[in-house]
């Protein structure tokens with residue numbers, strides 16, 4: 646690290662971001678939505694934030710839970726799977742589920758192996774990048790089925806799905822999202838160890854100054870706002886006053902909908918936040934209830 650950087654890091658809040666891979670682009674979007682301004686110099690994994698007393702530390706997603714848990718950085722973004730694999734659940738607090746990087750950690754076997762239950766893998770060989778979680782899972786399984794020999798867990802850093810085809814393993818434990826990689830390798834899932842998504846985590850170690858604790862809070866709540874803005878839309882409509890009670894049940898909002906009078910005494914205008922995933926159904930129901938001029942507005946940011 647340059648002398649300039651190390652001299653300027655002192656006293657700053659440190660925020661860990663995955664340096665590449667699946668979560669990277671989404672993290673940059675979040676930082677931009679939270680107005681965390683920085684310029685990442687080529688190949689440099691630490692950079693100062695221009696508009697806050699903060700620095701970003703770009704790290705492998707797998708290392709972030711330990712850095713946060715041990716208090717080397719104050720907070721960070723990584724996968725729930727990484728927190729569990731690093732056995733850091735007790736040392737970090739999950740602040741926000743971020744809704745991306747969704748996947749499952751599954752035990753997979755070759756379709757042609759005829760294996761249908763994990764019990765059949767006891768005493769055999771399993772290849773994975775999740776040696777802690779897989780080790781714990783198969784350790785318990787070996788005990789439960791009284792396996793003569795322990796299941797062998799072997800670590801590989803990536804391309805785990807190739808292991809069975811190469812004759813290196815009887816089964817694997819790896820992440821599945823669309824299932825495309827698994828199917829292409831002729832594998833099928835027989836058990837799910839956990840489901841995961843990206844999360845904002847913070848260290849359970851105390852923060853040295855009130856200013857820094859406040860900054861962590863502020864940036865976290867900005868990120869929560871960006872995430873909420875992606876989940877919700879604003880739904881505005883007009884409805885006859887006599888039907889407003891029914892309409893309000895359809896769009897209860899987060900706290901309560903805003904109901905405003907219109908020039909026409911028989912009618913009111915309603916404005917309410919609605920989950921994006923439910924908006925089509927909500928619009929159908931509002932229309933049946935007599936609502937007109939139903940407008941749905943995307944949110945670019947919000948604070949909830």
Ligand SMILES: Nc1ncnc2c1ncn2[C@@H]1O[C@H](COP(=O)(O)OP(=O)(O)OP(=O)(O)O)[C@@H](O)[C@H]1O
Pocket residue numbers: 665666667668705706707723724725726727745746747748803820821822823841842843
């Ligand atoms: N296919 C996927 N779909 C959704 N989320 C995923 C997927 N693969 C991984 N993730 C999530 O992203 C996190 C980081 O995985 P990623 O693959 O980006 O890291 P990596 O394997 O260290 O990097 P790379 O694959 O570039 O070598 C995982 O811990 C998991 O939470």
Ligand SMILES: O=P(O)(O)OC[C@H]1O[C@H](OP(=O)(O)OP(=O)(O)O)[C@H](O)[C@@H]1O
Pocket residue numbers: 667802803804805806819820821822823824825826827
């Ligand atoms: O179900 P899918 O949508 O196919 O995604 C699953 C794949 O994604 C991840 O691999 P990645 O691309 O990160 O490569 P890696 O194995 O080198 O980490 C994961 O390890 C699986 O291989």
Ligand SMILES: [Mg+2]
Pocket residue numbers: 666803
């Ligand atoms: Mg990967």
